[in-house]
Amino acid sequence: xxxxxxxxxxxxxxxxxxxxxxxxxxxxxxxxxxxxxxxxxxxxxxxxxxxxxxxxxxxxxxxxxxxxxxxxxxxxxxxxxxxxxxxxxxxxxxxxxxxxxxxxxxxxxxxxx
Amino acid sequence: xxxxxxxxxxxxxxxxxxxxxxxxxxxxxxxxxxxxxxxxxxxxxxxxxxxxxxxxxxxxxxxxxxxxxxxxxxxxxxxxxxxxxxxxxxxxxxxxxxxxxxxxxxxxxxx
Numbered sequence: 001x002x003x004x005x006x007x008x009x010x011x012x013x014x015x016x017x018x019x020x021x022x023x024x025x026x027x028x029x030x031x032x033x034x035x036x037x038x039x040x041x042x043x044x045x046x047x048x049x050x051x052x053x054x055x056x057x058x059x060x061x062x063x064x065x066x067x068x069x070x071x072x073x074x075x076x077x078x079x080x081x082x083x084x085x086x087x088x089x090x091x092x093x094x095x096x097x098x099x100x101x102x103x104x105x106x107x108x109x110x111x112x113x
Numbered sequence: 114x115x116x117x118x119x120x121x122x123x124x125x126x127x128x129x130x131x132x133x134x135x136x137x138x139x140x141x142x143x144x145x146x147x148x149x150x151x152x153x154x155x156x157x158x159x160x161x162x163x164x165x166x167x168x169x170x171x172x173x174x175x176x177x178x179x180x181x182x183x184x185x186x187x188x189x190x191x192x193x194x195x196x197x198x199x200x201x202x203x204x205x206x207x208x209x210x211x212x213x214x215x216x217x218x219x220x221x222x223x224x
Contacts, residue, residue: 004155033211040121042201042216043156058211090155101146102203102212104155 001026006091006105013081013112021076021108023091030096032074036087049074081112119202119215126223131189133218135202138183142204145178147187150199197222
């Protein structure tokens with residue numbers, strides 16, 4: 001298994017540009033998440049999904065959109081990039097159940113200039 | 114909502130024990146987790162503990178849970194320079210899917 005794969009690893013965007021951060025997992029996990037990690041800070045949940053076709057907002061959803069058309073993929077869309085969205089973005093997944101480990105991707109470092 | 118708090122920094126000498134502390138607010142938390150993040154990488158699970166346990170030991174790692182005080186700690190025995198990383202405490206409560214993470218404790222191990 002490849003686990004959770006995120007692309008790209010790095011990206012520089014200009015203010016107002018759009019982009020999609022890709023996330024795919026091959027573990028057949030129901031639950032998938034997008035977090036952002038600002039320097040020296042913990043993880044803030046942006047959006048999550050409990051299964052294909054179901055998404056919900058986390059703590060900091062403004063400026064982002066997601067979709068979950070398949071179990072494997074959970075892309076995160078930034079429509080109008082702002083400097084405040086400069087961060088490291090992590091995608092994670094776990095199977096259903098409270099005792100299950102969350103698996104994380106390697107992260108996407110996004111800079112908005 | 115749920116909240117998880119940790120101290121931000123800890124510095125120890127190689128060979129000493131490290132103790133990283135965490136407090137949480139969700140009384141329905143059933144599982145509590147410790148994750149490790151090395152520079153430039155994602156988080157990896159170190160260990161977890163079920164809320165009906167007081168202690169869990171796994172090689173150099175000891176997790177202590179005080180459910181009454183909602184306090185969790187991670188002890189690393191014989192700390193090595195390779196243990197330098199950010200350690201995140203996380204809880205999973207009533208919502209079986211979502212975890213709430215603390216802000217992470219940066220552990221620095223000096224030779």
